[in-house]
Amino acid sequence: MTLKTTPLNAAHRAMGAKMVDFGGWDMPVNYGSQIDEHHQVRNDCGMFDVCHMRVVDAKGDGVRAFLRYLLANNADKITVPGKALYSAMLRPEGVVIDDLIIYFMTEQWFRIVVNAGTADKDIAWMKEQAATHAPKLTITSRDDLAMVAIQGPNARAKVWQVLPQTKAATEHLVNFQAADCGEYFIARTGYTGEDGFEVMLPKEKVEAFWYDLNKVGVKPIGLGARDTLRLEAGMNLYGQDMDETVGPLESGLAWTVDLKSERDFIGKAALLANPPSKKLVGLLLLDRGVLRGHQKVVTQHGDGEITSGTFSPTLEKSIALARVPNGVAVGDTVQVVIRDKMLAAQVVKYPFARNGKGLI
């Protein structure tokens, strides 16, 4: 099978990236030391090729009402133009099709950003639901757009150095808010637990933008560091921490599911009918070793499983997200089965690190 490539493929190779097959995409996993790249983002700033993610525009009268029904989080929470909302999109059975971000631009236009591996099924699902509930809406996959994430305490200043014309429109953005600056759609969002922007722009401009950022000192960061940064920040990864076999409430996403309002949404009845018996917790390994996805977690309340695990460069310890029985509490010590050994881990509240600092 031929791997899909982003418009930055040649740039990655020119910058010395080690390329890997990431869900069918030929993507950079690291350019040099993955740990150095991680610290670069926590302490200064770095840039990520996220062109494989998909931008979708939902346009037309009634788009807010449609999203209010389509998503587990409540689109009515965002009323200031540009404001963003993180949500799960569920099947009627209450399982997670994908997690995504919606941006409220106007009452006729919401922008949606979905994961790469799920984009086609997401769009098919949205169109199917729209056909029944909002036939006049148009749902358009913006395959003409590229996306770069610039993250870290100095990220915004670097973007303004390269795109000074966008500064006036973006310097007052609060966290989780975007501005439409013509060709550049700039959002104060990200997947690292650091300040920064995600910039959507025409595909044909992205390579020049990437090199311009590099010229002002922004280093490229691979998917390896992206994963350790997001895990430290306590952010779920679709396909690992949740998928179509689990619901949002057992995936640490209860804060994004609005069950209290009268609003109906796809999956709500199933969530109310089936309260979860498991939950997602953070783990900190007390013994030496590295926690990894799918390792078994043994607790007093029954077994659980690690969904994502890694070595945390910020804490210099191994950390994980794990799905465990509800009775497990923060502060408990549990055992993780690693190869032929049982290693002790402590249940902790996550995030593990954000804004340049460890939180454990």
Added chain:
Amino acid sequence: MSNPTDLKYTASHEWVKTEADGSITIGITDHAQELLGDMVFVEAPAAGRKLKAGEECAVVESVKAAADVYAPVAGEVTAANADLDNAPEAINNEPYTAWIFKMKPDSAADVAALMDAAAYQAHVDSEAH
């Protein structure tokens, strides 16, 4: 980094150095550390453990992944490199100095039969295609 010509190599990317007393020192190759990336944990076998050729006996873990290290030949473990407990990154920085464990091989002929540097390089090149 080129592979030192005074070492022997395995298809599973260990390097093997024969010491003056006939014992062998084992580590992983530059190619292997390059594939794995930043090392964060090494678990070496305990001295006294008897190993069969090709037996899984150590684990190296990078941020990205865990990889098994195999006994290049049959023999008995004589030492593990405790320095790697606190500095696993030495494998990235000095792959041919940062040894993982030492063995007393059952047979010097088994060691002599391992790949030389040129054969190992050909093996790496063939895996890349």
